[in-house]
Amino acid sequence: MAGGGGDAAAAAVKKDVEAEVVIVGGGIAGLATALALRRAGVACGRGGGILVLERHAGLRATGAALTIFPNGWFALRALGVAHKLTSRYDAYETSEVTNLESGATQVFRFAGNKNRGEEVRVRALGRKALLEALAEELPPGTVRFSSKLVSIDTERAAGDSSETVVLRLDDGTVIRAKVLIGCDGVHSVVARWLGLPEPASSGRSCVRGLSIFPNGHGIKRELRQFLSQGLRAGMVPISDTDVYWFLVNDTVPAEKEAAGDPAKTLREVTENLAGHMPAEYLNVVRHSDHGNLSWAPLLYRNPVSLLTGAAARGAVTVAGDAFHPMTPDMAQGGCSALEDAVVLARALARAATPAEGVAAYVARRRWRAAWLVAGAFLSGWVQQGGTNVRGVRGRLVRMFRDWVFYPFVFPRLADTMWFDCGDLAPPCTDGKSHGE
Structure with a gap:
């Protein structure tokens, strides 16, 4: 895949660039969103197309591995890359949690639904392998590496009610886009521009x-x-x-x-x-x-701010950790980012305008994102924080964990892994977006 380093980057310095959609961040959320947009026919064959800005010199793989639950596999299947990973990584069916103080072990089984197919079973896989599987499906030149975003502005064209997003990079390049999607992680520049509260x-x-x-x-x-x-x-x-x-x-x-x-x-x-x-x-x-x-x-981002905060402004929004950073206690960070990609692409493809598509996406994702963040935080506090509480309060927390959380609450939280984000429309072949 062509990137933005070397001679290509040098040639682009201080040049104006136009793109239909700009995605900031070339991690899981960014690459999945770019692929989802292409699969849904958004900006297909149009001037500028889709551009992913990645500040590193190559694909970044923060974290060695991740676990993909069925909801993540549903999204990967919609993206058309699930088969590339299921053929390399075997599924596992059980999780054992041992309390070293009491010696008690809880065994949980990831009950598969055979009607959903072999693809959607729980697997742990290399993070870089996932990035490569997504990147391989994108046309050369989609990802521009060594591209650091430094500012975001908007401008309104004469006689046009829509706004254009103006991005400036650290090398002097100016990029104009109709849609901006921030997939730039926990410390997102785009989320900060939107006004979302900083993660806690x-x-x-x-x-x-x-x-x-x-x-x-x-x-x-x-x-x-x-x-x-x-x-x-x-x-x-x-x-x-x-x-x-x-x-x-x-x-x-x-x-x-x-x-x-x-x-x-x-x-x-x-x-x-x-x-x-x-x-x-x-x-x-x-x-x-x-x-x-x-x-x-x-x-993590406070769930209340996810429900009430400004996750969109016009045709600008965020996805993945830039939208809903969460603790890893339910292993849903990567899976939820993949869900975002599919839901966002489908919303943009169906909407009459980019701003309407972005608004529909945020409305669809707010409550699920808040639930996942809250569930992960609760799971972490009960399983880990509860072990660090002494006295009567500590005993009550541990009783809640062993007699309420594990048998009743955890299964409910685990139900989130069966969420199906749905399919994408077939890619366009006539050079037009499905939203036109």
Whole structure:
């Protein structure tokens, strides 16, 4: 795929560029949205078409792996790429959660619906593999790399009631677009321009890693989690040689000291934070690939602000983490971003104007996004925060977790993984958008 680096970027410096749709951010949400728009026929064959701006020099893969639940596979199937990933990654059916203080283990089964097809079973997969599967479906030149957005403005053309979005990049390039979609992550420039509140701190952080066992790891294909005081650890194989692991902890000063230093991060995990974890888990951590290790605070956007905040202005909106950052406790960040892509593309394709399509998308996604963010926060607090509460209050929290949350609340939250975002209209062949 052609990018924006090298000679191509140099030639574009201080040139005006026009595009039908500009997407800021070339992560999961950005690439999925670009592909969804093409599948739905939005801006198909028109001047400027779809342009994705990615500030890095190549595809970025923050985080080593992710879990895709059925709702994510429904979206990937609508995008036409599910088969590329299901053929590479095997499904798993169980999740075990062990309380290290009591020794009790809860076993959860991801009950599949055979009528929905083999594709929609739960799988853990490499994040980069997902990005590549999406990017391969886009025409050369769709993604412009090394392109950092620095400002957003709007202008109204004479005799035209619609607004044009004017973007300025750090290299002096000016881009005019009819639609702007911010897929630029938790600290989104587009979300800030819209006026959405800044994400809040959950008071927790997460270490994520990918461990490599060249001769095979021999670990059962299931998600295993371990709860301890203020900690939640987990691991899941994504292939015969690779294991994804994570550790969610109450934020500690050592996180800043270890920033950007994989050796310090691993030492802090194995010697201090998780030294009491099971030997099998620690063995996985010690086999970590330093290039796939991260330790970052967990942020979320208040669900109330998702329901009431300005998630759109005219034909400008946001998707993925730029819209609804959430803690990873329900593993729905990537899945919900894929849902956004399909719903947004379909809304734009059906609407008479881009602004109407954007408004329809936001109205459709607000409540689900708020529910996912709230559910993830509750799940994290009960499973992890509850282990760090002492005395009578602590016992009540743990009773709620073991006798109410796991048997009754968690299954309800798990129902969100069966949400089907629907299909996309077939791509256009006459050079016109379905919205025309």
